[in-house]
Amino acid sequence: MSAQKDCEFLVKRARELVSDDPCAAKAWLITARTLYPTDFKIQYEMYTIERNAEKTASAGRLLYDMFINFPDQPIVWREIGVITAALRSDCQDKHAQFLRGLFETLPGHVQCDMLLKATEQCLNTLEKAEMLLLLLKRFPDSVVQHGVNLGESLLEAETSENLETPVNCFRKLFVCDVLPLILNNVDMRLPASLLHKYMLKASEFYVSYVTRGPAAEGSTQGKTLPGSQEGGVLKSPGMSRGPQRCVIEGLSEKSSMVSEPWERLLDILAVVGARCDWxxxxxxxxxxxxxxxxxxxxxxxxxxLEGETRARCCSQAVVCAALVLFRSAYLYVSAVQPALFPGVNALSSGPWILLEDLSCVYSDVELEKGANKHSHKKRKLADGREKTMSSDDEEGLGKGRGRHVVVNKTEMPGWAETLESFRMARESWDLVHSNDSLETEFNKICSSWKTDSWLWFRIFLTDMIMYQGQYRKALSSLQQMSVFQPPQAGQSPSAQGSLEQHRALIQQASCHYALGEHRLACEKLLDVINGLVPQNQDPAKSPEDLGKTKSKPRKGNDLRLLPCTSKAILPFCLQLMLACFKLRAFTDNRDDLALGHVVVLLQHDWPQGEALFLKAVEKICQQGGLQYENFFNYVTNIDMLEEFAYLRTPEGGRIQLELLPNQGMLIKHHTVTRGITKGVKEDFRLAMERQVSRCGENLYTVLHRFCINEKIIIIQSLP
Structure with a gap:
């Protein structure tokens, strides 16, 4: 007991002197250590004085002595824990740098042994992995012994935690830190099956990391990723590239960042390919x-190919094609619907919708030769058009199976990259489905990664199916997709829900039209129009705009990327409704209601529809009249009014036009006096004069009101 008291006295005396006379304090402790070499308190006090004085070499020697002589002391492991934390940290303050320097003074084998034993002291799986990772980075020779075990322990921890996403701290450490050490170590000899497994784990992480959407914002499920993305769209030719930011629970913000994920994936692929003899x-x-x-x-x-060679080539083809597919599909979807990926610096504003191209709705009408009866109006309308046909600002790219995807390159600056990504994704999809073996392996990957739950990928698949002309399958995909729509950054849930609902409904309408289901198409369109607010400005086009729309006639099976905005959606809906009614209006059978709807809808994009309107006039003349009591409610185009007024004149053929409400009842009374008939004509003249005064009304408002008020009769007009 007296020896212990003597030790305590010596330590106490040294502490009292350390501030005023450090040399004397050290002398007291040296004396104490000589007298009592096995006393831990004396050596720890000596270490504390040297550490506080930030004397790297002497503190390191004392720490080494304590590590060798007193390995069971908790205080020693506390000190070692502080030092290893500084080694793992990126902190550059003076104290952290001192601790790193202290560690460097230790012999290499002691550093290795210390890190290994420090790893054993860790109870937390993540902390233990980070400690072992520190060992592997500082001592590459240890990768052979510990690398695979560390990787497997991280993957097992991920499984045991039942994490819902591969973007978690365990997978991040494995993919970004451990796996490169394993792959780049020339002494590692791993079987091809294990390399293939690691390649897929890395691919799943990077793809999920890049495509992580706003649904995860603020959510914390286990060690999932509640952060967001920042930076540019990851590069394809001509596209910007930037780091993605993710805050992963269990890791610091800086440790959570993964820069150049697609490039990292290529690096891993190259090494795995070389190891597997691809x-x-x-x-x-x-x-x-x-x-x-x-x-x-x-x-x-x-x-x-046969046997092992065929299996190896199948594995190579599936992995490579899948990576190209997911990357290209992501680049395409991030351009057409960038709100799914917060922080993405899209090359074009979005969202955009892939729809049937309706450029031919006007241009495919051939007027009968020799129809000169209304050539005066034909010449008048054509004069205004020919001046605007000199420019063509629309381009098509992505030819395949006789189809183009048409975009307006002034509205979508990144159209070339977007359509190139769409093409590459389609080709990759075709490759993995070109062979039963490839398709089986690819389906395994999709099942493991749960790609069915990826909204962004379903958007691509739907567009691809539409491109392939599988409209029935596209309709099924659209119905499934409408079940889960994420909120859009910066918008209220109701506004986003409306926008996304419009997107799905318009694509459904486009598919129904392509299938010849015109009534269903119009039902969807009218649902969309009911939720739109017509533009305040009149849709009259400038000569430049007319030049854009008067592009070269197409075959009628092209597709178009259209902005998902009210300004673009309403005109498309009107055009598609016109396409539906046009076929019915110009059959051999008389259908005045369909023909009247065509006349109303042709007002949009005037004078694009001049040829079709003149054909409608010819049809009216051939059948001897037209009964359409909604004419004066919705027809405000001055050229059309002038033409219908002309039809009532002797020069126009005195065509019988029943355009006023209840006018048909008066005319059908064959016993009426000449005065009443004269009154009907007078009513028509007055109605026409009043209608001319409405020519300045906003045409979009008129047509929007037509769609809302006449919804029932419009739908009933179609079979």
Whole structure:
């Protein structure tokens, strides 16, 4: 007991002297250590004095002595924990730098042994993994012994935690930190099956990381990612690239960041490909475009391969094609619906919708030769059009199966990159479905990654199915997609719900039209129009706008990317309704209601529809009249009014026009006096004069009112 008291006295005396006379304090402790070499308190006090004085070398020697002589002391492991925390940290303050320097003074084998034993002291799985990772980074030779075990422990921890997303702290450490150490170690000899497993784990993480949407904002499920994305759209040719920011629970914000995820994925792919003896990897050709080309070449002779060689090539083709597919689909969807990916610096504002191109709704009408009866009006309308046909600002890209995707490049500056991404994604999809073996392997990946729950990928698949002309399948996909629509950044839930509902309904209407289901198409369109607010400005076009719309006539099976805005949606709806009624209006059978609807709808985009309107006039003349009592409610186009007024004159043929409400009842009374008939004509003249005064009304408002008020009769007009 007296020896213990003597030790305590010596330590106490040293503490009293340390502030005034450090040398004397050290002398007292050296004396104490000489007398009592096995007393831990004396050595720890000596270490504390040197550490507080930030004397790296002497503090390191004392820490080494304590680590060797007193390995069971908790205070020693507390000190080691503080030092290893500084080693793992990016902090650059003076104290952290001192602690790192202290550790560097230790012999290499002691550093390694210290880190290993510090790892054993950790109870938290994540902390233990980070400690072991520190060992692997500082001592690459230890990767052979500990690398795979660390990777497997992280994947097992992810499974045991029942995490709902691969974007979590365990997977991030494995993919971004552990896996590169394993793959880049030349002494590692791993079976191809394990490399393939690790490749898919990394791919799932990076794809999920980049495509993480706003639905996860603010959510905390286990160690999931509640953060958001920032930076540019990840680069395809001509596209900007930037880091993505994710705050992953259990990791610091800086540790959570993953820069250049698509490039990192290519790096892993190159190493795995070399280790697995994949075919066709050429130096200097490391891009997704080249990757797709190599997969195409591989698939050409895949059927001639057998056994292990065939299995290896199948594995290569599926992994490579899947990466190109998901990256290209992401780039396409991030351009057409950027709100799904907060922080994405899209090359064009969105959202955009892929729809049937209706450019031919006017241009495919051939007037009968020799129809000169109304040539005066034809010449008058044509004069105004010919002056605006010199420019064509619309381009098409992405040819395939005889189809184009048409965009207005002035509205979508990144149209070339967007359509190129769409093309590459479609080609990749076709490749993984070109062979039963490839399709089976690809379906396994999709099932494991739960791609059915990826809204962004379903948007791409729906557009691709529409491009392929599988409209019935597209309708089914659209109905499923409407079940889960995420909120859009900066918008209220109701506003976003309306916008997304419009998107789905318009695409459904487009599909129904392509299938010839015109009534269903109009029902969807009218539901959309009911939720739109017509533009305040009149839709009259400038010569430049007319030049855009008067592009080259197309075959009628093209698609168009259209902005999902009221300004663009309402005109498309009117055009599609016109396309539906046009076929019915110009059949051999008389259908005055359909013909009247066509006349009303032709007012939009005037004088684009001049040829079709003149054909409608010819039809009226051939059948001897027209009964359409809604004429004066919705027809305000001055050229049309002038033409109908002309039809009532002797020169126009005295065509019988029943355009006033209840006018037909008066005319059908064959016993009426000449005065009453004269009154009907006078009513028509007065109505026409009043109608001319309405020519300045906002045409969009008139047509919007037509769609709302006449919804029932419009739908009933179609079979």
């Amino acid at each position: 075919q066709g990897d050429k130096p200097g050709q490391r891009g997704y475009v080249e990757l797709l080309q190599r997969v195409k070449e591989l698939c050409r002779y895949l059927s001639s």
